[in-house]
Amino acid sequence: MFDAVRFKSFKCLADVxxxxxxxxxxxxANASGKSSVLDxxxxxxxGSTCSASSALPPPASRTR
Structure with a gap:
């Protein structure tokens, strides 16, 4: 089990x-980074063989 986590330059999380x-x-609040923490x-x-950028699919693009 993790007892702490730190994010540096991950999505909207600069250094958390x-x-x-x-x-x-x-x-x-909305757009404060809650989903980014979960991602x-x-x-x-x-695991350590997978980087965060390659583990997650890109966000879905919005259609009008």
Whole structure:
């Protein structure tokens, strides 16, 4: 289990460190980086052979 995670230049997260407990609740305004934290955490759990940028698909483009 991870007890902390740090993101540097990942999506909208410039330099963020978060301590993790048995349950961690992410709360914030829209577009504050909550989903980026979850995406980065998912990339970390894939192992050291996979970088975060290659582990996640690019965001879906918006259609009008």
């Amino acid at each position: 460190a978060i301590e993790l407990g048995r349950m961690t609740l992410l709360v914030g 980065g955490r998912a990339a970390c759990s894939m």
